[in-house]
Amino acid sequence: MELVQMKEALYEGGVVGAGGAGFPTYAKLSDKAQTVILNCAECEPLIKVDRQLIMAHAEEILSGMQMLVDTMGAEEGILAVKKSYTAAIEAVQSRIGGYPKLRLHILPDIYPAGDEVVLIYETTGKIVPQGKIPILVGCVVVNVETVLNLYNKVTSDKDVTSKFVTVAGLVNNPLTVEVPVGITVQELIDLAGGVSTQDYAILMGGPMTGRICSAHDIVTKTTKAILILPPDCPPIAKRRRESRLDIRNAMSVCSQCSMCTSLCPRNLLGQSIKPHEFMRSIANGLTDNVEPYLNTFFCCSCGLCEMYSCHQDLSPRRLMDEYKGKMRAKGIKIPDKAGKGVASPLREERRVPEHRLVHRLGLHQFDVPAPLVKCEKEFKEVKLMLRQNIGAPCVPEVKVGDSVTEGQTVARPPKEALGTCLHASIGGKVTAVTDQFITIKA
Incomplete structure (x- = not known):
């Protein structure tokens, strides 16, 4: 695939950085890239998404990385995985022989190994000039889930309508699950068996960089985790x-x-x-x-x-x-x-060793498996936020009363603006359109 074609596909497919920042992936691609780095540092404690995706979808992720390397004309692709993610490392090692331009790099279990600047130094020895972007040292960094979304768009024309999220902490059944973009935090908590205490706070994202949210907040393309934590633990109290x-x-x-x-x-x-x-x-x-x-x-x-x-x-x-x-x-x-x-x-x-950080945060009791499970629930309503990534918010292309199918484009960025398209995550009828969101009922 030509670079221009891939950029167009990722723009139309709504592919953005799934690791939290949400930078439109098409805007990262460059023919100046020498090295493409897969970020499987899972930077934040308690989040289990990326390592499990590599275990479950190793072939697709390796193929997606190879596509990126070939399309940009890069010299190599590096799969950067933390040392403690032994199952993910084994999944990569068993298949990487079929991808001559890719290599595995074992990262130390430190925080923040997933920061782009730190990751590039750990894997290549290059230092990104302060205030500048990775491409200035010939590097493009992509998240594991982002590459999976890229692979699905390029090979199956599947747009981004879902998100993998870890739900952990004070819940009865910690898990990692793929859900439609636009459901509520409460619906995610219900999938994890509900909370195990009456006194808690909800954090969207990791304990280091996430934000306190409510059960009514909405899952977007950048939601990585929902953590139910004690109100007196440092990440909440601070x-x-x-x-x-x-x-x-x-x-x-x-x-x-x-x-x-x-x-x-x-x-x-x-x-x-x-x-x-x-x-x-x-x-x-x-x-x-x-x-x-x-x-x-x-x-x-x-x-x-x-x-x-x-x-x-x-x-x-x-x-x-x-x-x-x-x-x-x-x-x-x-x-x-x-x-x-x-x-x-x-x-x-x-x-800083990650295990020491987890203890300092008072979260060691919650650092338990959150297995990747299949979501069996059918969701009846979604609320699609028009700003789900860095750049301009999308402009609706539907109106109240319209019938839409899952995957249909319902909004896109203003012309020439940084951003990507937004798609219906369930089929149904449009029940609300504002300058902030679109609601769809099954």
Whole structure:
């Protein structure tokens, strides 16, 4: 398949990054790619999707990777899998011999191994310039589920209408399941046998980067996990704390130990982000030097600084995210500033083991199997959000009363805008159309 044809297919098929960011996959493809990297780091604790997809669909995923390598004219494809995912590694090893341009790379069990910049360094030794994109070092990074969706679109013309999600934590039957895009979080919890306690909070996404949500929230193409967690565990308690308290705490107890910077994965790869300098500036109201504030643009928001590194329970990541948002709102753009371009000689000994992170988060009791199961339930209604990826929201192409079939295109991005098409995830009748969503009833 020609590159232009594949891009068009992925655009029409609604294929976006399924790992959480939701960047339209067609926009990543480039004839400048030298290396295509499959991200099976499953960066966040407790999420089990990607490793199980490789076990269940190894041939399709390897074929999809080969398609990407061939279509972009890349030199090789790397399947990056964490060391502890032994069954996934065995599934790849048993089949990869038939794909001469692909190779397996075993990743260490560290967090955040799935961050693009960290992943590229671990697999190729290349450092992405700070503030830039992977293609500048000849790399394209794709998620496991994204490649499976690509394979299904190219070989069977199947559009993205479903999502694989792990449901874990305080549920009776932790599982990973494929469900239609547009169902509710409550319906996912019901598939896992319901909650096992009356006092809980719901997190959409992983414990490090996810967000607190409600049972009425909607599953989108980027929903990776629904975690039912105790309200007093660190991932929930920190998110519920008011940011003004975070600033007050920084003013009163930040000792400038610099552990947040010492363990920062981007700083260890030579980038300018220094959380401890930012904390010093906001704690003391320092504005004569804007560098600590501007350098927050180079933070990847992995959350390691506040969930693991800081022994005083401060929240550098949360405060930096808030400041970045305010700067963007005022039109301030990411600085065009070179980093060191080399990794710290201390990086190897400062990488954070994932098992230690899980214990620090108080989640070890929930780190249990969540087997991939087939969903037998037929869903009667879906609510398709018009913004499901980075870029412009889709514009509806249907109206109330229209009958649609599963897989039918119901919305697409404005002309020339970054985005992908949106498809009906069930067949039925359109019952609502707004500037935010489309509802379909079976």
